[in-house]
Amino acid sequence: MTAEGPHWPVEPGGLRLEVSFSKEIESLRLGAGQTFHGEGILAITKGLLQSGVAYVGGYQGAPVSHLLDVMVQAKPYMDELGVHVEACANEASAAAMLGASIHYPLRGAVTWKSIVGTNVASDALSNLASPGVKGGALIVVGEDYGEGASVIQERTHAYALKSTMCLLDPRPDLGVMVKMVEHGFRLSEASNMPAILELRIRACHVRGSFEAKDNLAPPVSTRALMENPAGFDYAKLAHPPVTFRHEKLKSEERIPAARKYILDNALNELLPGRHEDLGIIVQGGLYNALVRSLQQLGLADAFGASEIPILVLNVAFPLVPEQVAQFCAGKRGVLVVEEGQPEYIEQEIATLLRRRDIQTRLHGKDLLPLGGEYTVEVLAQGLLGFVESVRPELVEGLAGASTGSARTGLSSAKAWLAGNRERRAAVAAQLDKPLPIRPPGFCVGCPERPVFSAMKLMQQEIGPVHVAADIGCHAFGTFEPFSQGHSILGYGMSLASRAGVSPMMQRRTMAIMGDGGFWHNGLLTGVQSALFNGDDAVLVIFKNGYSSATGTQDLISTPGSAVKEMTADKVQSLTHTNTTIESTLQGLGVKWLRTVHTYHVDKMRSTLKEAFTTDFDGLKVIVAEGECQLERQRRIKPWIASLLQKGQRVVRVKYGVDEDVCNGDHACIRLSGCPTLTLKDNPDPLKVDPVATVIDGCVGCGLCGSNAHAATLCPSFYRAEVIQNPKWHERLLAGVRSALVRALQPA
Numbered sequence: 125m126t127a128e129g130p131h132w133p134v135e136p137g138g139l140r141l142e143v144s145f146s147k148e149i150e151s152l153r154l155g156a157g158q159t160f161h162g163e164g165i166l167a168i169t170k171g172l173l174q175s176g177v178a179y180v181g182g183y184q185g186a187p188v189s190h191l192l193d194v195m196v197q198a199k200p201y202m203d204e205l206g207v208h209v210e211a212c213a214n215e216a217s218a219a220a221m222l223g224a225s226i227h228y229p230l231r232g233a234v235t236w237k238s239i240v241g242t243n244v245a246s247d248a249l250s251n252l253a254s255p256g257v258k259g260g261a262l263i264v265v266g267e268d269y270g271e272g273a274s275v276i277q278e279r280t281h282a283y284a285l286k287s288t289m290c291l292l293d294p295r296p297d298l299g300v301m302v303k304m305v306e307h308g309f310r311l312s313e314a315s316n317m318p319a320i321l322e323l324r325i326r327a328c329h330v331r332g333s334f335e336a337k338d339n340l341a342p343p344v345s346t347r348a349l350m351e352n353p354a355g356f357d358y359a360k361l362a363h364p365p366v367t368f369r370h371e372k373l374k375s376e377e378r379i380p381a382a383r384k385y386i387l388d389n390a391l392n393e394l395l396p397g398r399h400e401d402l403g404i405i406v407q408g409g410l411y412n413a414l415v416r417s418l419q420q421l422g423l424a425d426a427f428g429a430s431e432i433p434i435l436v437l438n439v440a441f442p443l444v445p446e447q448v449a450q451f452c453a454g455k456r457g458v459l460v461v462e463e464g465q466p467e468y469i470e471q472e473i474a475t476l477l478r479r480r481d482i483q484t485r486l487h488g489k490d491l492l493p494l495g496g497e498y499t500v501e502v503l504a505q506g507l508l509g510f511v512e513s514v515r516p517e518l519v520e521g522l523a524g525a526s527t528g529s530a531r532t533g534l535s536s537a538k539a540w541l542a543g544n545r546e547r548r549a550a551v552a553a554q555l556d557k558p559l560p561i562r563p564p565g566f567c568v569g570c571p572e573r574p575v576f577s578a579m580k581l582m583q584q585e586i587g588p589v590h591v592a593a594d595i596g597c598h599a600f601g602t603f604e605p606f607s608q609g610h611s612i613l614g615y616g617m618s619l620a621s622r623a624g625v626s627p628m629m630q631r632r633t634m635a636i637m638g639d640g641g642f643w644h645n646g647l648l649t650g651v652q653s654a655l656f657n658g659d660d661a662v663l664v665i666f667k668n669g670y671s672s673a674t675g676t677q678d679l680i681s682t683p684g685s686a687v688k689e690m691t692a693d694k695v696q697s698l699t700h701t702n703t704t705i706e707s708t709l710q711g712l713g714v715k716w717l718r719t720v721h722t723y724h725v726d727k728m729r730s731t732l733k734e735a736f737t738t739d740f741d742g743l744k745v746i747v748a749e750g751e752c753q754l755e756r757q758r759r760i761k762p763w764i765a766s767l768l769q770k771g772q773r774v775v776r777v778k779y780g781v782d783e784d785v786c787n788g789d790h791a792c793i794r795l796s797g798c799p800t801l802t803l804k805d806n807p808d809p810l811k812v813d814p815v816a817t818v819i820d821g822c823v824g825c826g827l828c829g830s831n832a833h834a835a836t837l838c839p840s841f842y843r844a845e846v847i848q849n850p851k852w853h854e855r856l857l858a859g860v861r862s863a864l865v866r867a868l869q870p871a
């Protein structure tokens with residue numbers, strides 16, 4: 125192994141280390157008689173504490189990261205309550221943590237991003253759901269579906285069905301959401317089923333208020349320990365032959381018990397409306413969008429009171445057949461509003477109506493799209509189709525049209541929808557080619573960007589290589605100007621995903637993984653497997669120090685806070701920070717291992733080339749080290765501000781392009797993609813090509829200079845030091861220099 129140091133651009137003392145959640149933590153402390161104001165996901169967190177949760181775990185991911193981030197930072201308060209908080213290594217370990225509720229009367233909650241997280245957790249979830257739970261087990265999943273989602277579009281619902289877990293889908297109203305957390309634990313205990321609470325992106329971020337209650341210290345906790353373990357009970361294992369009994373228990377006892385609890389406690393909401401011959405059954409999470417679309421149609425007032433009766437399914441599984449049948453019976457038609465595919469709820473309702481010979485017409489996916497987010501516009505279109513089909517007289521212009529707001533609303537909604545279609549068509553007709561896409565990209569100064577520059581240069585020399593990409597910020601390397609990455613099979617899965625390609629390819633293959641992915645899954649799924657099978661491949665691990673893409677959470681390989689807090693002198697003498705990744709790889713038997721600072725593009729290019737051309741037959745790992753710039757800036761900005769406030773000297777590095785030298789070729793931009801390296805009009809009236817320019821956001825990461833050197837670009841880049849609060853001799857020197865430059869300028 126070779127290792128160069130220092131690799132970690134740490135900055136000196138008195139530093140703010142991370143995003144502070146102190147305001148949120150104060151909200152968690154609210155008690156009876158006080159009002160909580162804030163976001164949905166924080167309300168859920170407060171609901172957990174009001175429910176006497178004993179342990180909380182999870183793996184961060186949008187849109188539920190906030191829950192775990194706040195809990196982790198609130199550890200001192202959690203200790204006061206006796207609540208254990210665990211930042212789990214991945215979703216599987218979070219799901220397995222719920223095993224505490226199998227034997228013990230402990231209420232536990234875990235959280236992650238679905239569907240990707242639920243996929244990872246599914247083994248433990250099956251083994252949890254089979255024996256069932258004694259203490260309430262709640263899984264808060266961020267249903268990352270629809271516009272703004274960042275994962276595969278699948279439904280968590282499938283997991284609830286296959287493993288027989290309750291699925292709560294609360295109406296996005298803070299009071300309802302908190303109530304469903306509290307009921308979720310009780311429902312889980314009443315039915316012995318773990319309960320999933322799914323929250324769509326908008327529900328997590330919906331703002332509102334609710335009357336808080338006192339937090340409950342759990343009866344068994346880190347402050348009130350159990351004396352003895354539970355007695356041995358084979359039935360609590362997910363092992364044959366008891367698994368056969370578990371299957372019977374699910375259908376014969378647990379689901380009926382859950383249904384009784386749901387009915388007894390009115391978890392689903394029945395909202396009346398004057399058109400009693402119509403009905404809408406909606407997933408709780410879609411209620412707000414549904415009401416807004418009803419308003420568009422004049423079928424709901426400004427306060428959300430609907431003219432069509434609505435059954436709000438705050439529990440999407442199990443359904444209560446009698447409740448659904450009663451709601452549907454005697455109506456002309458019912459519309460099921462269920463987002464995503466397949467339409468599990470609609471199919472179940474169709475079956476239960478058919479079995480009871482209830483002749484109500486059932487609509488759903490015949491009028492609403494099978495996939496995609498149900499926005500207000502989409503729902504309005506479906507609702508219009510429903511009303512036209514079941515009560516055509518409500519629509520103006522048709523025979524027997526009624527009077528009043530509904531008719532006017534339906535008419536104007538039709539015009540609104542038609543107008544939207546026309547506007548889109550008109551815009552499309554005016555465009556002779558598609559608008560340029562604006563994908564997300566690396567932050568300014570990101571340490572991962574230079575590696576992709578080096579990869580481009582390396583492939584110029586050895587030819588194109590198969591690149592197995594992964595989940596994480598480095599996935600931005602799949603966009604222009606890099607376009608690197610043939611597949612993404614899951615978080616930490618890159619090395620494993622090239623195992624079938626490597627043996628079929630003349631040239632070595634390459635896998636890219638972040639340190640987050642490495643610890644999440646890549647170490648075992650990829651590295652261990654590759655070593656065991658003697659695979660000949662190249663792995664690049666981005667060691668930026670955090671799980672950056674999920675919000676810069678700490679990892680086992682994050683430099684300790686002692687390092688981050690070091691004073692200037694100590695930091696500058698620092699040569700190593702955290703080498704847990706390197707020592708783990710060595711311990712596992714990786715023989716070819718290099719650690720390279722990411723901003724050294726030429727060194728990175730030559731190391732990559734070496735990995736692809738060496739005679740060494742086996743796994744070659746390059747640890748690409750460079751601290752996440754987002755986290756670095758969060759740390760150094762307040763520190764620099766404090767220095768400036770004290771009138772102290774601060775030097776800021778900035779790169780620039782000499783516009784007289786730039787030839788307008790833009791190779792630098794194609795090799796960098798940094799948003800602050802951009803274009804401006806050529807100041808030379810004889811040249812038409814715009815020149816490159818560095819705008820104000822440049823953080824002086826050095827990539828521009830490093831690329832210019834590694835790729836032997838034109839010599840137009842310069843490095844400048846901007847000195848704030850300069851010393852007297854620096855002012856003098858600057859004055860002399862300016863005078864000299866002025867004197868040398870032509871008159």
Ligand code: SF4
Pocket residue numbers: 565566567569570571572597668672673752753754755
């Ligand atoms: S968050 Fe960090 S690692 Fe991710 S793109 Fe930004 S600087 Fe790069």
Ligand code: SF4
Pocket residue numbers: 568569779796798799800801818821822823824825826827828829
């Ligand atoms: S030095 Fe270049 S790559 Fe780095 S932040 Fe500045 S413009 Fe961007």
